[in-house]
Amino acid sequence: MVQIRPPLPYRTRTSGNRxxxxxxxxxxxxxYGPNExxxxxxxxxMRQASAEIEHRLGDRTTVGVGYQYLRGVDLYxxxxxxxxxxxxxxxxxxxxxxxxxxxHLGTAYTALAAFRFGGQEDYQxxxxxxxxxxxxxxxQIEARIFMANMFTDTNQVNQAVPLxxxxxxxxxxxxxxxxxxxxxxxxxxxxxxxxxxxxxxxAIDPQVKLRSSALNAYLYSGQYEKFLQTxxxxxxxxxxxxxxxxxxxxxKDTRAASADFERAFQLDxxxxxxxxxxxxxxxxxxxSEGLELLKTTEAKMKERGVTDAEAMYKIAxxxxxxxxxxxxxxxxxxxxxxxxxxxPYIKEDPLLHDIRDQPEYAATLESARQAxxxxxxRFMNNAGT
Numbered sequence: 001m002v003q004i005r006p007p008l009p010y011r012t013r014t015s016g017n018r019x020x021x022x023x024x025x026x027x028x029x030x031x032y033g034p035n036e037x038x039x040x041x042x043x044x045x046m047r048q049a050s051a052e053i054e055h056r057l058g059d060r061t062t063v064g065v066g067y068q069y070l071r072g073v074d075l076y077x078x079x080x081x082x083x084x085x086x087x088x089x090x091x092x093x094x095x096x097x098x099x100x101x102x103x104h105l106g107t108a109y110t111a112l113a114a115f116r117f118g119g120q121e122d123y124q125x126x127x128x129x130x131x132x133x134x135x136x137x138x139x140q141i142e143a144r145i146f147m148a149n150m151f152t153d154t155n156q157v158n159q160a161v162p163l164x165x166x167x168x169x170x171x172x173x174x175x176x177x178x179x180x181x182x183x184x185x186x187x188x189x190x191x192x193x194x195x196x197x198x199x200x201x202x203a204i205d206p207q208v209k210l211r212s213s214a215l216n217a218y219l220y221s222g223q224y225e226k227f228l229q230t231x232x233x234x235x236x237x238x239x240x241x242x243x244x245x246x247x248x249x250x251x252k253d254t255r256a257a258s259a260d261f262e263r264a265f266q267l268d269x270x271x272x273x274x275x276x277x278x279x280x281x282x283x284x285x286x287x288s289e290g291l292e293l294l295k296t297t298e299a300k301m302k303e304r305g306v307t308d309a310e311a312m313y314k315i316a317x318x319x320x321x322x323x324x325x326x327x328x329x330x331x332x333x334x335x336x337x338x339x340x341x342x343x344p345y346i347k348e349d350p351l352l353h354d355i356r357d358q359p360e361y362a363a364t365l366e367s368a369r370q371a372x373x374x375x376x377x378r379f380m381n382n383a384g385t
Contacts, residue, residue: 065094069101076108079212079239079268081116084108102133103143110150111212114311115239115270119304126150141167145177152184154307155339160184161379175205182217187310188375189342189368191217202230211237219243220345224250238268242276249279250350258283271297271306275314282321290322298331309338317351328355333364341371 072087088105092098106129113122127150133143144167151160164181167174182197194217201208202215210232218227228247234240245260261276261283269277274297281290298315300306316331332352346352346368355361 065091065098065101068094069098069104072101072104072108076104076111077211079111079115079237081108081111085112097136099133099136099140100142102129102136103140103146106130106133106143107146107149110146110153114153114306114308115272117271117300117304117306119301119306121304123150123154123305123307141171141174142176145174145180149180149183152180152187152339153309155309155337157184157187157339157375158378173204175201175208178204179209179213182215183213186217186220186342187340188379189344189346189372190376190380191221191342191344193380195221211240214240214243216243219247219250220342222250222348235263236267238264238270238273241267242272245276245279249283254283271301271308271311272314275311275318278318279321282318287322290318291324294318294322298327307338309335309340312338313340313342313346317349320352320355323354325355325358328352329358329360329364333360333367336364336368336371341368341375343368343372 068087068091072084072091075081075084075087085105085108088101088108091101092105095101106126109118109122109126109129112118113120113126116122127147130143130147130150133140137143144163148160148163148167151157151163161181161184164177164184167177168181171177178197179201182194182201185191185194185197195215198215198217211234215227215230218224218230224247228244231240231244231247241260242264245257245264248254248257248260258280261273261280264273265277265280267273274293278290278294278297281287281293294315301308301311301315312331312335316328316335319325319328319331332346332355336346343365347365
């Protein structure tokens with residue numbers, strides 16, 4: 001199954017039996033949807049689509065940049081972030097003035113920073129790419145949205161919200177901006193608002209972040225079946241399979257959860273799927289194996305400077321399930337301090353049940369509540385999006 005999607009700022013409509021993408025201020029560009037074709041045909045379609053982009057861009061690009069860029073977009077949607085970086089890198093090498101490619105290079109580096117343990121080195125590369133995109137085009141929308149995503153992942157939610165609201169004030173139907181605002185809200189525990197923003201994003205564009213993110217606010221508010229309904233029926237995307245496993249774990253379907261975690265790890269042994277592998281060990285009574293892998297994962301995050309606080313929280317959950325209460329409390333505290341202060345979720349999370357009797361837990365939970373309330377006071381009270 002080949003999926004060739006347009007770059008994110010495109011508006012998609014149907015023309016005959018083809019999909020057409022509209023870029024503001026430019027003539028329509030052709031692209032193709034899902035088809036059962038072989039790799040040579042995929043290459044031919046990609047080249048035809050990129051030729052259309054290059055023709056529309058005229059003097060702003062050179063031969064090849066469109067293909068490399070589109071290939072990078074496609075690889076990113078498949079969660080192949082290292083190859084996406086390579087393709088976007090080739091695109092900006094061919095044309096160093098292509099702001100949109102710089103923006104997408106940045107978001108691919110942001111993904112590598114967390115999912116592949118690239119850490120601070122890749123966060124810095126991402127920031128440099130975003131700054132380059134905005135230097136070339138101060139109005140570049142994706143650079144602003146992607147930078148806000150990185151701010152959320154690096155404990156800067158107070159910078160992410162104004163940036164996204166500014167984008168939405170000028171572009172109220174920009175699906176990706178709604179999605180990323182929902183992402184910020186879930187870190188801060190504004191779960192109803194997160195659901196609203198993400199559902200609006202999917203109403204505008206059903207494909208937005210379909211395989212590289214999930215509508216976690218449903219999961220975090222205990223709506224497990226609803227959450228499962230939002231996931232695509234895909235057993236090839238490791239990130240999606242991991243989250244399907246997590247929902248099954250909450251539903252106490254441990255057999256399905258273990259199978260999902262094992263499948264996700266087999267597909268792509270990255271940060272989240274390693275945590276899933278640990279959860280599978282826990283389900284199957286393999287405590288020592290689980291603790292060994294979890295400690296390795298935690299150490300690697302610390303060594304590389306990976307600041308994904310939501311992943312830290314999942315490590316805390318895994319430690320709790322494995323019975324290492326001090327480690328679970330340590331990671332829970334680090335997660336909250338790192339910007340994941342989803343107080344309503346933390347307070348009720350069944351996976352943290354076994355650490356609630358610990359003396360330190362009450363103070364840790366209170367720190368999440370205070371950060372959550374501060375966020376609501378600053379951004380949610382009488383504030384629109």
